[in-house]
Amino acid sequence: xxxxxxxxxxxxxGKLKQMIDVNTIVGECITTTDGTTVIPVSKVAxxxxxxxxQFGAVPEGKSSEDAMFGGGCGGGVSVKPVAFLVIKNDSIxxxxxxxxxxxxxxxxxxxxxxxxxxxxxxxSRKDKKKNDEQ
Numbered sequence: 001x002x003x004x005x006x007x008x009x010x011x012x013x014g015k016l017k018q019m020i021d022v023n024t025i026v027g028e029c030i031t032t033t034d035g036t037t038v039i040p041v042s043k044v045a046x047x048x049x050x051x052x053x054q055f056g057a058v059p060e061g062k063s064s065e066d067a068m069f070g071g072g073c074g075g076g077v078s079v080k081p082v083a084f085l086v087i088k089n090d091s092i093x094x095x096x097x098x099x100x101x102x103x104x105x106x107x108x109x110x111x112x113x114x115x116x117x118x119x120x121x122x123x124s125r126k127d128k129k130k131n132d133e134q
Contacts, residue, residue, distance in 0.1 A: 005052040
């Protein structure tokens with residue numbers, strides 16, 4: 001048997017669920033004319049509360065649905081941009097929105113570039129060694 005508070009909560013949570021989907025957290029891709037793809041990433045937080053009460057006794061021979069009911073609920077959503085994922089050619093970069101960038105952030109951002117340069121260096125050394133042998 002469903003109580004009025006259950007109906008109230010289910011309806012409210014259903015509306016919150018409609019507002020928050022995966023595109024709220026990881027936004028839709030934006031592609032520029034030069035082929036760069038930008039994907040916004042956000043932090044989403046939400047809260048919800050509900051309460052209710054039945055007033056008076058249930059009339060004899062009636063179900064609890066016939067009693068007087070009072071209730072309410074409320075919720076809130078906060079969406080905060082965190083970063084942008086930028087994809088261009090074979091390069092992927094995470095650009096944080098906050099003004100404070102730590103050394104760890106810079107280090108993680110530099111890893112793909114360092115690996116690419118290391119690969120190029122190793123390849124050039126192998127090619128040079130191969131040419132020297134001939």
